[in-house]
Amino acid sequence: MEWFYIIAASLFVVGLKMLSSPETARHGNLVSAVGMLLAIVATLQGRMSFSWIMAGFLIGSAAGAISAYRVKMTAMPEMVALFNGFGGLASLLVGWAEYHMHRTPPTFTTASIYLAVLIGGVTFTGSVLAFAKLSELVPGKPVLFRGQQVINALLLAGAVWFGVLFTIAPEAHYTILIFGVIISLVLGILSVLPIGGADMPVVICLLNSYSGLAAAAAGFVLANDMMIVAGSLVGASGIILCQIMCKAMNRSMAHVLFSGFGSAASAPAEAGTKGEVKSISPQDAYFALEAARSVVIVPGYGMAVAQAQHVVKELADHLEANGTEVKYAIHPVAGRMPGHMNVLLAEADVSYDQLVEMDTINPAMPTMDVAIVIGANDVVNPAAREDKSSPIYGMPIINVDRAHTAFVLKRSMAPGFAGVENPLFFNENTRMIFGDAKQTLQAIVTEFKAT
Amino acid sequence: MIPILIFIFVLAVFLGFELISKVPSQLHTPLMSGSNAISGITIVGAIVAAGAAHGSVATALGFLAVMFATINVVGGYLVTDRMLAMFRKKKK
DSSP states (O other): HHHHHHHHHHHHEEEEEESSSTTTTHHHHHHHHHHHHHHHHHHTOOSSHHHHHHHHHHHHHHHHHHHHOOOOOGGGHHHHHHHHHHHHHHHHHHHHHHHHHSSSSSSHHHHHHHHHHHHHHHHHHHHHHHHHHHSSOOOOSOOOTTHHHHHHHHHHHHHHHHHHHHHHHHGGGGHHHHHHHHHHHHHHHHHHHHHOGHHHHHHHHHHHHHHHHHHHHHHHHOOOOHHHHHHHHHHHHHHHHHHHHHHHHHHHHHHHOOOOOOOOEEEHHSOOSSSSOOOOOHHHHHHHHHOOOOEEEEOOOHHHTOOOOHHHHHHHHHHHHHHHHEEEOOTTTTTSTHHHHHHHHHTOOOOOOGGEEEHHGGGGGGGOSSSEEEEEEEEEEHHHHHHSSSSTOOOOOOOGGGGSEEEEESSSSSOOOOOOOOGGGGTTTTEEEOOOOOHHHHHHOOOOOOO | HHHHHHHHHHHHHHHHHHHHHHHGGGHHHHHHHHHHHGGGGGHHHHHHHHHHHHHHHHHHHHHHHHHHHHHIIIIHHHHHHHHHOOOOOOOO
């Protein structure tokens, strides 16, 4: 059994390593899945009863497989969040079950049980709330109320206090574990409530990290090194992604988690807007694109909402057939989870070597004839670069305002998630194309087809 | 035993940092859902609890844990595979 576990842990490491390149990523995922299978098979040996294990396998596999195949690519962030939450819940239940079976575990095990329950519970409700926000079952806006941070701090202190009591005398304190369960569930909800919209990528990464840590804690409970390795790998990867996301928004993790950015707190920019908005029709856009030699497409969450990725690809195909060079510039926090845009464009069969990162495209931006912004707003807002009073000042952006012409596809003049006025729309060389992004692009494609 | 477990934990965290910091941003979503599937490793503990024949409460907790962990594992790997199948380099 130990040997199986060693092999499984190695396969997880190799699998993650292979995930770092597009050529090997798919095999890497398979390698990691084989590791998981080995771990499960090894664990099945020596069990006393199998019926409930098998029942859990059957129901879980069916539910997991059906949702994995049914989910639309645009709904991927909420799906990942939900799966993540179930992992956390499982760790909570594992900790609880262990305690139920051995009422007087050694101190270290007791502390681990409590940690598995606490982190697992936070992961569970936090992820479920993130799922509900992302799938718009509840409003995605940050929810802030007076004394929120005090309540959170008190809850956290309570969780620690109960943890100490429980660890000192586990046999006398079954109710305390139940309190721990309840606190963790409430804490998960309260910590995701103040976070909304564009900050979701950070939260999803953090919850991902938590689910790994909960699994590692469960590993400490069982003194199982393979679980510890697997759990801490996930914990580390979530933290790294978190840091990357925060860096891409020029904000600290603490700021994302506690400030409720984009809520009423951020003062509206001065009402008086500078310059006038120039709007054009898809036909006019067609003429400009037809003459362009280089085009860069900048997608944002709006592309996901409009499900416009396929028609984007169609437009790009027409442009390329016309001799135009087409690139896609992806901002690290575009969308609602890390790499969201990349997945959607991959679904539309865009070759991944056409996707360029912000730092690569920005120096080349002045040589671009047309930049098409599709449903992105804050990530192309020049105020982040120039206006020191702007709430998003300092956030790295894609400099579409430096292209010869920028087309902005947008439903209306409504500000983006951060509630900040976007000077890009009033820029000398910006042209707004109002309407549903998918229909606008369709209209331009129709023009291309007509010729 | 305890120091060794913590030792393993610390080393694995550093290994995780090393492995993940090299992943290009375009693969961040599959990386997240793939590592998410790995966090379903808690299924090992779930199996132990569900198969211990240690009274109905423990079995019930274990059964639920197995079920949720399996959703995490199966769903996580399949959805990652579905995404990665779409990542290809177009032949020009």
